[in-house]
Amino acid sequence: MELKICHLYPEVLNLYGDRGNIRCLSKRLSWRGIDCHVDELKIGDKKSLDDYDLFFIGGGQDFEQEVLLDDLNAGKGAEIKAAVEDGKTFLCICGGYQMMGHYYQTHEGVKCEFLGAVDFYTVGGDRMIDNYAFRLGEESGGSTVVGFENHSGKTYLGLGVKPLGTVLKGCGNNGEDGTEGVRYRNVFGTYSHGPVLPKNPEFADFLLKTALQRRYGNAAELEPLPDGFEKTAHDLVLKGVLEGKQGA
Numbered sequence: 001m002e003l004k005i006c007h008l009y010p011e012v013l014n015l016y017g018d019r020g021n022i023r024c025l026s027k028r029l030s031w032r033g034i035d036c037h038v039d040e041l042k043i044g045d046k047k048s049l050d051d052y053d054l055f056f057i058g059g060g061q062d063f064e065q066e067v068l069l070d071d072l073n074a075g076k077g078a079e080i081k082a083a084v085e086d087g088k089t090f091l092c093i094c095g096g097y098q099m100m101g102h103y104y105q106t107h108e109g110v111k112c113e114f115l116g117a118v119d120f121y122t123v124g125g126d127r128m129i130d131n132y133a134f135r136l137g138e139e140s141g142g143s144t145v146v147g148f149e150n151h152s153g154k155t156y157l158g159l160g161v162k163p164l165g166t167v168l169k170g171c172g173n174n175g176e177d178g179t180e181g182v183r184y185r186n187v188f189g190t191y192s193h194g195p196v197l198p199k200n201p202e203f204a205d206f207l208l209k210t211a212l213q214r215r216y217g218n219a220a221e222l223e224p225l226p227d228g229f230e231k232t233a234h235d236l237v238l239k240g241v242l243e244g245k246q247g248a
């Protein structure tokens with residue numbers, strides 16, 4: 001088996017080492033003898049998205065999000081939407097997550113019309129920044145995720161759109177309704193900056209499974225890995241976050 005991963009806009013959307021998520025995904029595949037091929041697609045690159053199984057889009061600041069708009073409108077946006085409807089797997093972080101919604105209106109009032117691949121919108125407000133934790137919805141595996149959020153955008157999901165999870169500590173989508181991120185088809189949008197996956201191995205494997213099963217059918221399973229270190233890291237951080245410790 002093999003998976004092809006596409007890292008979209010690595011030159012502009014890569015805050016806090018978000019790209020570490022790709023290293024984590026490819027390592028977890030290679031430990032199981034599954035081939036992994038990663039391509040980077042930058043602004044202006046014209047390569048078709050048809051070939052890929054899993055897409056990664058990292059976070060960026062307001063300015064960087066604005067810079068992308070022309071490239072999205074020149075064709076990539078339509079291709080991304082088609083890949084979403086085709087059930088391909090997407091992990092989208094913060095600014096990359098906001099990009100999948102209808103629009104982002106910054107704190108200063110600049111409105112970026114985004115893809116509308118998923119029914120939600122984002123408006124700038126007071127900054128939400130801290131370590132946080134959430135529980136994934138059952139349809140996304142149900143495990144707990146620990147992460148770090150830093151966004152001024154408040155995201156509001158459309159009626160009937162499922163969040164990725166429920167906030168245990170922190171702000172998540174907007175600090176108001178207890179939701180975090182979005183899950184639509186195989187799009188996983190989250191405010192959790194990176195790399196979020198190494199310390200949340202169940203979430204990492206859940207993503208990989210959606211991509212493998214789409215390509216190879218529901219029988220495609222992942223062998224368990226000895227995740228002792230990863231789980232210890234996860235549990236320690238979760239305990240610290242829930243107890244409100246700084247630097248958890």
Ligand code: GLN
Binds near residue numbers: 152
């Ligand atoms: N510019 C967006 C916000 O502040 C995204 C930030 C980010 O990706 N960290 O809401």
